[in-house]
Amino acid sequence: xxxxxxxxxxxxxxxxxxxxxxxxxxxxxxxxxxxxxxxxxxxxxxxxxxxxxxxxxxxxxxxxxxxxxxxxxxxxxxxxxxxxxxxxxxxxxxxxxxxxxxxxxxxxxxxxxxxxxxxxxxxxxx
Amino acid sequence: xxxxxxxxxxxxxxxxxxxxxxxxxxxxxxxxxxxxxxxxxxxxxxxxxxxxxxxxxxxxxxxxxxxxxxxxxxxxxxxxxxxxxxxxxxxxxxxxxxxxxxxxxxxxxxxxxxxxxxxxxxxxxxxxxxxxxxxxxxxxxxxxxxxxxxxxxxxxxxxxxxxxxxxxxxxxxxxxxxxxxxxxxxxxxxxxxxxxxxxxxxxxxxxxxxxxxxxxxxxxxxxxxxxxxxxxxxxxxxxxxxxxxxxxxxxxxxxxxxxxxxxxxxxxxxxxxxxxxxxxxxxxxxxxxxxxxxxxxxxxxxxxxxxxxxxxxxxxxxxxxxxxxxxxxxxxxxxxxxxxxxxxxxxxxxxxxxxxxxx
Numbered sequence: 001x002x003x004x005x006x007x008x009x010x011x012x013x014x015x016x017x018x019x020x021x022x023x024x025x026x027x028x029x030x031x032x033x034x035x036x037x038x039x040x041x042x043x044x045x046x047x048x049x050x051x052x053x054x055x056x057x058x059x060x061x062x063x064x065x066x067x068x069x070x071x072x073x074x075x076x077x078x079x080x081x082x083x084x085x086x087x088x089x090x091x092x093x094x095x096x097x098x099x100x101x102x103x104x105x106x107x108x109x110x111x112x113x114x115x116x117x118x119x120x121x122x123x124x125x126x
Numbered sequence: 127x128x129x130x131x132x133x134x135x136x137x138x139x140x141x142x143x144x145x146x147x148x149x150x151x152x153x154x155x156x157x158x159x160x161x162x163x164x165x166x167x168x169x170x171x172x173x174x175x176x177x178x179x180x181x182x183x184x185x186x187x188x189x190x191x192x193x194x195x196x197x198x199x200x201x202x203x204x205x206x207x208x209x210x211x212x213x214x215x216x217x218x219x220x221x222x223x224x225x226x227x228x229x230x231x232x233x234x235x236x237x238x239x240x241x242x243x244x245x246x247x248x249x250x251x252x253x254x255x256x257x258x259x260x261x262x263x264x265x266x267x268x269x270x271x272x273x274x275x276x277x278x279x280x281x282x283x284x285x286x287x288x289x290x291x292x293x294x295x296x297x298x299x300x301x302x303x304x305x306x307x308x309x310x311x312x313x314x315x316x317x318x319x320x321x322x323x324x325x326x327x328x329x330x331x332x333x334x335x336x337x338x339x340x341x342x343x344x345x346x347x348x349x350x351x352x353x354x355x356x357x358x359x360x361x362x363x364x365x366x367x368x369x370x371x372x373x374x375x376x377x378x379x380x381x382x383x384x385x386x387x388x389x390x391x392x393x394x395x396x397x398x399x400x401x402x403x404x405x406x407x408x409x410x411x412x413x414x415x416x417x418x419x420x421x422x423x424x425x426x427x428x429x430x431x432x433x434x435x436x437x438x439x440x441x442x443x444x445x446x447x448x449x450x451x452x453x454x455x456x457x458x459x460x461x462x463x464x465x466x467x468x469x470x471x472x473x474x475x476x477x478x479x480x481x482x483x484x485x
Contacts, residue, residue, distance in 0.1 A: 037165065037166060038166055041418070041419070059467070061420050062166075063166040063353055063357060063438055064161070064356075066422060
């Protein structure tokens with residue numbers, strides 16, 4: 001069922017960020033994976049790639065559709081979830097846990113102010 | 127998210143049952159149709175391994191009747207309509223004068239002078255207008271039967287076995303039809319399908335569709351949506367109009383020369399004969415990726431050509447599709463490169479069908 005954990009920040013394009021110091025772990029929300037349906041392919045970017053807030057950094061595909069994954073924060077990718085290559089369905093099964101996509105070293109802490117908390121994100125879905 | 131459609135979407139007779147079954151309903155060719163229930167992969171495998179059912183009531187029907195019904199359809203349809211036995215079914219295409227494909231169709235012969243032709247939803251109105259525009263001089267009546275029929279496809283290795291106890295007679299053989307009672311209601315049962323599996327398609331009055339649906343559901347047939355129908359037909363290499371067939375290309379290019387009998391003199395036969403004689407410049411081929419990625423409609427083939435259908439094959443576990451490629455690159459085994467949104471993906475031309483039960 002729909003779930004939006006309170007320890008995360010959200011981008012309106014259905015992406016989340018878990019911030020730990022200057023590194024943020026990124027993924028897509030329950031709503032995003034539910035809308036997409038069964039994820040069958042995740043094409044991760046390379047470590048070292050610069051991502052920009054509000055821009056696509058990866059693609060996630062269901063049987064029927066391709067969807068851009070939007071970066072909630074800017075920075076350099078320091079790690080990608082290689083396990084999603086063999087098990088992209090993890091994005092459906094555990095979108096906030098093992099279904100994480102990349103870790104980013106954030107370049108601009110002030111960007112966090114533009115993100116939504118769980119209640120505000122859930123409210124915009126209603 | 128998609129913007130709300132301003133047009134009014136039509137609903138099939140089974141709409142409430144789809145909603146109750148948890149279907150995701152989406153706009154498709156002017157209809158609000160179930161795209162998936164439990165999940166595409168699960169529904170796909172249910173059809174491959176056991177049995178699934180699809181509401182395809184959005185598809186259109188045209189009845190052609192009268193003394194010249196046969197002569198008229200022979201003039202309009204690419205295949206040899208005279209070869210359809212009473213109660214038989216035949217796949218065919220509808221061509222423009224220049225050979226461009228207007229639709230692909232199934233025609234059922236209900237009587238010597240009465241035929242029922244199943245159209246694609248998006249083409250139905252255009253098909254009827256085209257047929258009527260060419261009916262001058264023929265003693266024939268064309269009746270739009272879209273509103274008179276709901277249509278269910280029951281497909282899978284167990285489909286016939288699960289359907290048989292619900293029917294008051296013998297199920298028709300492949301490419302044959304029978305007027306039977308199914309779950310107590312009258313239906314035209316056709317030994318046809320669009321999945322590469324055995325099964326039947328059932329045409330019945332919209333008010334009777336619920337009884338058949340309920341009986342099949344109770345028998346253990348899994349509801350399957352349009353998304354699984356698409357992955358199943360693509361593994362079987364069946365064409366989808368609007369993807370693999372279009373007015374700008376002809377049936378020879380599409381690999382449908384087998385259902386074009388130019389000797390019958392159908393509209394477009396001269397153009398089709400010319401392409402058959404000279405050889406087409408491009409051909410539609412099935413292909414599979416040899417590495418990661420999923421092809422999609424509109425992806426360019428490096429060196430010329432384009433993908434017209436693509437998906438991840440649930441049975442094969444790799445990206446598969448169909449593409450028009452230059453004729454000299456259409457041989458089975460030819461290596462292709464496909465540009466998937468800027469990334470070149472390796473593929474190889476395959477034989478039809480992409481998926482075969484016995485490997």
